[in-house]
Amino acid sequence: MRHGRRRITWKGTALVVGAVTAGCALVTYLPQDAGVDTPFIVEGEVGETLDLTYAKLTVTEVRVADTLTGLSEAAAAGGTFVVVDATWRATQGQTSFGGAEVTDRQGRRFWPTNQAGCSTSASAQPGYAWRTTYCFDVPRDALAGATVRLARGGQSEDHAGQRRDAVAVIDLGITPSEVDTLWEAEETVSPEAPGYAPASAGGSEG
Amino acid sequence: MKHARNDGPDLAFRLGRRVVTAVADDMSTTQRVVAGVVAALVAISPFGAWNEVEPQADPLTVGTPVEVGPFEVTVEKAATADELGHLVPAPGNHMLAVVAHVTNTGEVPEYSSTIGEAIPAPENVGIIPEAPLGEPGTVTEAAPGTGDAPDGADPAASPSPDEPGLPSASVVNIEDGTSIRILNPGLTYRVALIWEQSDTFSGDVIPLRIMALEWIEESAGSLDNEYWLLLDEVAFAGQIPVEPAKPAPDADAGAQ
Numbered sequence: 413m414r415h416g417r418r419r420i421t422w423k424g425t426a427l428v429v430g431a432v433t434a435g436c437a438l439v440t441y442l443p444q445d446a447g448v449d450t451p452f453i454v455e456g457e458v459g460e461t462l463d464l465t466y467a468k469l470t471v472t473e474v475r476v477a478d479t480l481t482g483l484s485e486a487a488a489a490g491g492t493f494v495v496v497d498a499t500w501r502a503t504q505g506q507t508s509f510g511g512a513e514v515t516d517r518q519g520r521r522f523w524p525t526n527q528a529g530c531s532t533s534a535s536a537q538p539g540y541a542w543r544t545t546y547c548f549d550v551p552r553d554a555l556a557g558a559t560v561r562l563a564r565g566g567q568s569e570d571h572a573g574q575r576r577d578a579v580a581v582i583d584l585g586i587t588p589s590e591v592d593t594l595w596e597a598e599e600t601v602s603p604e605a606p607g608y609a610p611a612s613a614g615g616s617e618g
Numbered sequence: 619m620k621h622a623r624n625d626g627p628d629l630a631f632r633l634g635r636r637v638v639t640a641v642a643d644d645m646s647t648t649q650r651v652v653a654g655v656v657a658a659l660v661a662i663s664p665f666g667a668w669n670e671v672e673p674q675a676d677p678l679t680v681g682t683p684v685e686v687g688p689f690e691v692t693v694e695k696a697a698t699a700d701e702l703g704h705l706v707p708a709p710g711n712h713m714l715a716v717v718a719h720v721t722n723t724g725e726v727p728e729y730s731s732t733i734g735e736a737i738p739a740p741e742n743v744g745i746i747p748e749a750p751l752g753e754p755g756t757v758t759e760a761a762p763g764t765g766d767a768p769d770g771a772d773p774a775a776s777p778s779p780d781e782p783g784l785p786s787a788s789v790v791n792i793e794d795g796t797s798i799r800i801l802n803p804g805l806t807y808r809v810a811l812i813w814e815q816s817d818t819f820s821g822d823v824i825p826l827r828i829m830a831l832e833w834i835e836e837s838a839g840s841l842d843n844e845y846w847l848l849l850d851e852v853a854f855a856g857q858i859p860v861e862p863a864k865p866a867p868d869a870d871a872g873a874q
Contacts, residue, residue: 479794488794490805522802523727551804570844 451563451571451579458585464578466504466564467536471582472543473497476555476594477601480547482528491551492594494584495530495601496560498546499609502538509534511563511574512546514584516554521567524548529603541609552595556588678826678856686736686853687831687846688724689801693717694808696824697861698815703795705788707814711746714815716826716858717792721806728801728846730789730809735848736831737811739784740824744816748783787811821860828854 456462461470475495480487487493500509510533514522524532530547550558562580565573586594642650659667678684683692694717702713716737722728739745791798792808801807830853831846 485796486794487796488791490791490793490802490807518725520725520803521727523800525800527796549800549802549805551802554804569842 449575451565451574451577454578454580455582456580457583460582462580462582464563464580466502466507466578467509468501468503469562469580470499471496471560471562472499474560474584474586475599475601476597477547477599478597479600480525480528480530481600481602482530485528487525487527487547489549491549491554493525493601494548494550494555494558494560495603496546496548496584497543498534498562499541499543500534500536501541502536504538506537507535507564509536509544509562509564510566511561511571511579513561513567514548514550514554515559515561515581516550517557518554520554522548522550522554523567529605531606534606542606543604543609544606545603547601547603552591555586555591555594558584558586560584675827675852675855678828678854678858680858683719684828684854685723686828687732687833688722688726688728689733689736690721690723691733691737691828692719693826693858694719695861696826696858702810702812703790705790705812705814708746710817711814712817713812714740714743714745714824714860715810715812716787716824717808717810719806719808720801722801722803725803727803730798730801731786732831732846732848733801733809734786734789734811736829737787738827738829739787739813740826741784743821743824744819745784746814746816748785785813787813823857823859826856826858827852 454462454464456471458471458474461468474497477493477495478489480489480493480495494514496512496514500507512524512532516522524530524546525548526532528547529545531544532546534542534544536542546560546562548560560582561567562582563574563577565571565575565577565579567574571579642653645653676684678693680693680695683690685691696714696716698712698714700712701707702715705713707713718737720733788811789798790796790810790812792810798807798809830849830851832849834843834845834847836843837845
């Protein structure tokens with residue numbers, strides 16, 4: 413056992429200062445945020461079934477509507493409603509799907525309404541397909557090239573709930589030439605209540 | 619000078635008095651006055667004497683758009699009605715609606731509560747205060763034997779009769795009469811901000827204020843980031859004319 417004071421040497425000091433500097437440099441210059449935060453994006457299109465590991469997801473249909481009619485109320489769009497029908501099939505356990513957001517080409521984000529029977533989230537047990545309808549009120553210039561982003565994690569606080577998790581981004585398939593027709597059409601949609609999906613929407617699988 | 623002769627006067631006081639006497643003895647009257655004024659100025663400094671005067675609120679007028687946080691708000695009018703859709707007043711009251719065009723000019727959705735909170739209920743026009751949950755003040759007074767100390771906030775809130783907890787407005791989309799929750803970017807909604815008002819109010823105008831909203835990128839005090847913080851600062855204020863109640867009440871506050 414050593415007794416007495418340890419000597420502070422130049423070599424030891426240089427080692428400590430060097431180690432601290434190297435640590436600071438690593439923390440500062442390595443893009444660790446991107447590694448920690450970025451979700452695993454699974455891209456697809458309408459009608460395609462996407463595997464998100466925790467669930468299989470199919471966007472079955474995309475419509476637009478000026479008005480949504482539900483059991484107790486009708487909702488009028490400030491712009492136009494993009495109505496997205498989706499089928500969730502949980503694969504691991506009971507899962508809540510809290511993320512639903514439309515993004516346009518300018519990067520603007522749009523959240524769904526809970527009016528007129530539309531859903532803002534879904535929840536399903538494994539073993540069956542669960543049909544959900546999301547309705548997003550968007551302006552005309554958001555239609556062309558818009559995508560819908562669906563996930564189990566929520567999108568509030570800059571997608572904090574979706575970090576390092578699988579997220580589906582589905583192209584709604586709206587081309588610039590279709591925008592005028594879609595915008596001017598006076599459609600009324602009655603969203604179906606969430607429920608077991610029929611065979612046509614992937615309900616007979618598995 | 620009675621205190622100064624006491625057995626145990628405060629040491630600081632004694633020292634201070636000696637300094638003042640020593641300094642003032644050699645001074646002329648003018649010097650004493652100047653010294654007194656300087657001492658007074660120094661003394662009031664800690665009490666905010668040199669703080670900037672609060673900036674006055676910008677004028678709020680009907681038909682003029684104003685920027686409020688992520689929103690552009692244009693107040694169209696104020697109107698009263700016996701009932702508005704599912705909002706039915708108690709007997710002796712009616713509903714007061716401020717009709718405004720609200721556009722989310724940002725890139726992310728905002729909750730309608732953000733604009734609801736930024737436009738507080740007009741004061742001193744008979745807006746029915748919020749009923750406190752379980753009437754805490756009344757219960758505490760009626761049961762003095764419980765031994766529970768009343769919550770500090772309750773007695774403080776009750777003395778000002780017109781202030782206590784004026785409710786936030788119900789924000790209704792006039793187009794369809796539903797409560798609107800999300801205001802998506804790039805969209806303009808014609809909304810009614812609705813409060814319950816006493817029938818005793820008979821004025822032609824209401825004083826309307828819009829509070830300032832500040833963007834918080836990274837909060838120093840909490841874990842929440844990136845949100846609009848409601849400031850205790852009036853950004854816009856003005857008198858909004860009130861249209862009288864219509865003979866046929868309707869869900870649509872702005873049908874005319």
